[in-house]
Amino acid sequence: METFWFVAVALMLAVYIVLDGFDFGTGIIYMFVAQTDEERRLTLHAIGPVWNGNEVWLVAGGGLLFFAFPKAYASGFSGFYLALILVLWLLMLRGIAIELRSHLDHPLWRPIWDVTFSVSSLLLAVVFGAAIGNLVRGVPLNAEGYFLTPFWTSFLPGPEPGILDLYTVSTGILGATVLGIHGAYYIAMKTEGDLHQRAHRFAKIGGWALIPIILLNLLSLKNFQPILSANYSAYPIGYAIPLAAAVALGLMLYFGQKGRDVAAFFASCLFILAGIGITAWGYYPNLLISSTNQSFNLTIYNSAAPAYGLQVGLIWFGIGFPLVVAYTIFMYRSFWGKVTPSSLHESH
Amino acid sequence: METALLYDRFQFAFTVTFHYLFPQLTMGLALLILYLKSRALWTNDEHFNDAARFWIKIFALSFAFGVVTGIPMEFQFGTNWAKFSELTGGVIGQTLAMEGLFSFFLESSFLGFLLFGEKKFGPRVHWMASLMLFLGSWLSGFFIMATNAWMQHPVAFTVTENGSFHVTSLWGLLTNSWLFWQYSHNMTAAIATGSFVMAGVGAFYLLSNRHMDYAKTFLRTGVTAGAIASLLLVFPTGHGNAKQVFEHQPATGAAFEGLFKSERGAGMVLVGQPNMETLTIENPLTIPWGLSLLVYDELWAEVKGLDAFPRDEWPDNIPLLYYSYHIMAGLGSIFVAIMIPAALLLWHGKLFHTKLVLWGILLITPFPYIATTAGWMTAELGRQPWLVYGLLRTSEGISPLIHSGNVLFTFIGFVGMYFLLGILFLFMFAETVSHGPEPKNPGGEALKGHSPY
Numbered sequence: 110m111e112t113f114w115f116v117a118v119a120l121m122l123a124v125y126i127v128l129d130g131f132d133f134g135t136g137i138i139y140m141f142v143a144q145t146d147e148e149r150r151l152t153l154h155a156i157g158p159v160w161n162g163n164e165v166w167l168v169a170g171g172g173l174l175f176f177a178f179p180k181a182y183a184s185g186f187s188g189f190y191l192a193l194i195l196v197l198w199l200l201m202l203r204g205i206a207i208e209l210r211s212h213l214d215h216p217l218w219r220p221i222w223d224v225t226f227s228v229s230s231l232l233l234a235v236v237f238g239a240a241i242g243n244l245v246r247g248v249p250l251n252a253e254g255y256f257l258t259p260f261w262t263s264f265l266p267g268p269e270p271g272i273l274d275l276y277t278v279s280t281g282i283l284g285a286t287v288l289g290i291h292g293a294y295y296i297a298m299k300t301e302g303d304l305h306q307r308a309h310r311f312a313k314i315g316g317w318a319l320i321p322i323i324l325l326n327l328l329s330l331k332n333f334q335p336i337l338s339a340n341y342s343a344y345p346i347g348y349a350i351p352l353a354a355a356v357a358l359g360l361m362l363y364f365g366q367k368g369r370d371v372a373a374f375f376a377s378c379l380f381i382l383a384g385i386g387i388t389a390w391g392y393y394p395n396l397l398i399s400s401t402n403q404s405f406n407l408t409i410y411n412s413a414a415p416a417y418g419l420q421v422g423l424i425w426f427g428i429g430f431p432l433v434v435a436y437t438i439f440m441y442r443s444f445w446g447k448v449t450p451s452s453l454h455e456s457h
Numbered sequence: 458m459e460t461a462l463l464y465d466r467f468q469f470a471f472t473v474t475f476h477y478l479f480p481q482l483t484m485g486l487a488l489l490i491l492y493l494k495s496r497a498l499w500t501n502d503e504h505f506n507d508a509a510r511f512w513i514k515i516f517a518l519s520f521a522f523g524v525v526t527g528i529p530m531e532f533q534f535g536t537n538w539a540k541f542s543e544l545t546g547g548v549i550g551q552t553l554a555m556e557g558l559f560s561f562f563l564e565s566s567f568l569g570f571l572l573f574g575e576k577k578f579g580p581r582v583h584w585m586a587s588l589m590l591f592l593g594s595w596l597s598g599f600f601i602m603a604t605n606a607w608m609q610h611p612v613a614f615t616v617t618e619n620g621s622f623h624v625t626s627l628w629g630l631l632t633n634s635w636l637f638w639q640y641s642h643n644m645t646a647a648i649a650t651g652s653f654v655m656a657g658v659g660a661f662y663l664l665s666n667r668h669m670d671y672a673k674t675f676l677r678t679g680v681t682a683g684a685i686a687s688l689l690l691v692f693p694t695g696h697g698n699a700k701q702v703f704e705h706q707p708a709t710g711a712a713f714e715g716l717f718k719s720e721r722g723a724g725m726v727l728v729g730q731p732n733m734e735t736l737t738i739e740n741p742l743t744i745p746w747g748l749s750l751l752v753y754d755e756l757w758a759e760v761k762g763l764d765a766f767p768r769d770e771w772p773d774n775i776p777l778l779y780y781s782y783h784i785m786a787g788l789g790s791i792f793v794a795i796m797i798p799a800a801l802l803l804w805h806g807k808l809f810h811t812k813l814v815l816w817g818i819l820l821i822t823p824f825p826y827i828a829t830t831a832g833w834m835t836a837e838l839g840r841q842p843w844l845v846y847g848l849l850r851t852s853e854g855i856s857p858l859i860h861s862g863n864v865l866f867t868f869i870g871f872v873g874m875y876f877l878l879g880i881l882f883l884f885m886f887a888e889t890v891s892h893g894p895e896p897k898n899p900g901g902e903a904l905k906g907h908s909p910y
Contacts, residue, residue, distance in 0.1 A: 150908070150910055153910035154908050154910040157908070157909070157910040158569040158572070158573050159569070161521075161524060161565045161568070161569075162562065162565040162566055162569065164524070164528075164565075165557070165561040165562055165565050167528075168527075168528055168531060168557050168561055169554075169557030169558055169561060169562070170557075171531055171532070171535075171557075172531060172550075172553045172554040172556065172557035172558070173554050173557070173558075175531075175534065175535070175542065175546055175550045175553055175554065176546065176550030176551060176553065176554035177550070177554075178546075179542055179543050179544075179545075179546020179547060179550055179621075180543050180546070182534075182535050182542055182543075182546065183535055183539035183540065183542040183543040183546070183856075184539065184543075185535070186532060186534075186535025186536045186539065186542075187535060187536055187537070187539035187856035187857075187858065187859055188858075189536075190536050190537075190856070190859050190863055190867075191863065191866075191867070193532055193535075193536055194529075194532075194536065194867045194870070197528060197529045197532055198870065198874055200525065200528060201525040201526070201528075201874060201878070204521060204524065204525045205521070205522075205525060205878065205881065207910070208518075208521045208909070209881065209885065210910070211908070211909065211910050212885060212888070212909065213888070253857065255539070255856075255857050255858050256858065257858040257859060414546060414547045414550055414623075415547050415617075415623040415624075417623065417624065417625065418547050418548075418550070418551060418623065418624050421551070421624075421627045422551065422554070425555055425558070425559075425627075426558065429555070429558035429559050430558065432558075432559075432562070432563075433558060433562045436562050436563065436566040436567075437562070437566070439566070440566045440569055440570075443569075443570070443574065443577070443578075444569070444573070452908065453908045453910075454908070
């Protein structure tokens with residue numbers, strides 16, 4: 110039962126990273142690839158109808174974590190206090206920037222929202238990348254299962270690390286690069302002309318830059334968190350996930366070279382899902398790993414809600430989740446296809 | 458620890474108050490938009506579609522601000538109230554997770570259709586989208602109220618030896634007796650906000666001689682819905698709420714009314730200032746027997762005053778609670794006094810020429826926001842000193858390791874951020890209203906339809 114909810118929460122959050130990830134990626138490349146006002150409006154129009162729904166996956170995933178593993182929710186959210194409040198502020202600025210930017214045609218109004226959108230998206234991608242780094246590295250949980258980390262201490266990993274240290278900064282850079290490419294393929298897929306060309310080129314160059322960054326992360330991983338490999342040694346079938354990630358990455362680079370943006374975008378989705386899957390497989394059954402004492406780890410067993418609650422949750426999750434998938438597919442199908450300058454003039 | 462608790466409370470109170478300014482408008486408008494879309498579909502009159510489209514724009518604006526300010530609410534359960542989350546997650550995790558799954562996806566998907574899908578999918582799907590949006594936003598309200606109702610009046614749970622709460626019946630949680638009056642009162646208040654804003658914009662256009670056709674539609678819809686909602690707010694929903702507070706939270710009820718001593722035939726204080734030194738109401742204006750009649754339907758019934766309860770179970774800010782309750786109830790009465798005459802004038806076809814009443818409708822527009830905020834302060838201050846009434850104290854719910862310096866930092870940040878958001882919203886709202894509704898030409902093309910991005 111606990112395992113089911115572990116998978117459900119991980120899946121919701123992984124889908125969030127894939128979907129809102131291309132919104133962040135769009136923000137990261139926005140200032141570079143979209144240069145004229147019309148191109149910027151087209152870029153925003155490409156994510157406009159969906160960004161809000163994408164963000165709901167975070168809220169719903171967080172809600173599900175709260176419901177299934179309240180102890181881990183309480184510990185993790187309070188422990189990363191400053192980082193999470195920062196995420197909230199950035200999400201606000203990002204959302205408001207998308208919604209308000211084109212409402213007013215004034216030479217001072219639009220640039221300020223352009224910069225806001227771009228910078229907040231970049232920072233969010235870095236923070237989410239660093240967040241995964243923090244989970245992998247572990248946090249200084251105490252015997253009651255709580256911790257509080259500052260933003261940084263010495264920038265070196267150790268028993269009392271900050272949220273940002275050498276390792277998590279590197280995962281943050283990895284996160285921003287992956288999502289930047291992801292967003293670039295999304296925009297390339299959704300647009301035409303110069304905008305399309307620039308996004309495509311951005312994605313291609315980013316794809317090659319990604320390989321050394323991944324290698325660096327893989328090399329440092331072993332030093333920082335040895336216990337992640339235990340599940341892989343015990344159940345070698347898990348090695349299928351990193352294999353899938355490698356294949357997805359290869360396909361993304363291949364389709365990118367061939368100029369097949371739709372295929373490259375879907376390969377990028379798969380790559381991100383597999384990347385999170387690698388972490389989840391190694392992490393199970395932990396929800397938070399302690400950097401001070403392994404016996405303080407929060408697992409799905411010591412932080413789960415009681416059995417009745419988890420069982421009755423199956424009923425509404427069984428009804429609700431298929432509905433959510435249906436809405437999402439329906440919405441993406443309805444807004445499928447390229448955005449063109451004429452689509453800016455037919456909102457109704 | 459004391460200061461951390463204080464800042465935690467300030468931050469949550471501030472962020473939730475600001476947040477709820479937006480959902481109360483969207484939940485109210487969702488119903489009115491559904492009405493306008495239904496009229497349009499029923500009569501095939503494009504006028505109602507144009508009117509709906511204008512309000513969908515306002516809806517979308519308020520919705521966007523509601524979404525970005527709503528995420529901090531869920532996050533803060535974990536960040537600032539970790540102990541509360543840990544102990545009660547086994548109960549309220551149910552309703553909060555269900556809200557995410559059943560409401561937010563519905564709302565965000567179908568708002569997209571409402572904004573972008575009219576031309577592509579035709580009038581029936583567009584009407585359907587307005588229905589789904591209404592369902593989504595009202596369902597969202599339901600799950601949040603179910604959560605709050607459990608904190609006010611805990612049902613269907615057991616407590617384990619480590620102090621955490623476990624739900625024993627999901628059905629019991631969702632059919633909490635407290636929930637019925639609280640939900641109906643709150644949703645009626647949302648209709649009041651939505652309809653007062655609609656009527657206010659109508660009065661604004663009519664008085665400034667612009668968009669006359671739309672002004673009349675907005676006034677007709679807003680005044681009718683506003684008058685019905687105002688009546689329902691007082692009776693039976695407000696009355697039902699007050700009665701259940703006296704039944705289940707008697708100390709809170711006594712504090713609402715400023716009743717320091719138990720009394721037979723207790724009067725109802727209309728105006729007066731509580732003095733916490735002498736434990737009396739100064740300068741009281743009282744309706745004799747009013748309170749006994751309200752609570753027990755009997756002139757000489759005994760109502761328990763605060764002296765019947767231990768001091769550490771009194772709400773911790775009685776004057777503020779007393780004023781919140783009186784502001785809510787006083788404004789509710791004023792709403793009835795304005796909207797009922799307005800509805801009668803509308804009925805007799807005289808409203809559009811009665812300038813005085815139109816001015817009244819225009820100027821009353823912001824007051825449902827104040828009344829609703831005061832109403833929520835009444836509910837939440839009234840629950841103090843408890844997070845879960847009678848079971849878990851507010852001081853026991855905060856995050857154990859977060860110190861006051863951290864919380865003050867983020868609280869100041871939120872104040873700054875929301876100050877900016879507030880200005881932006883008012884600016885955009887004024888912009889949208891001054892732009893006004895846009896009719897379609899006979900070909901069915903919007904004259905200046907354009908993407909909001």
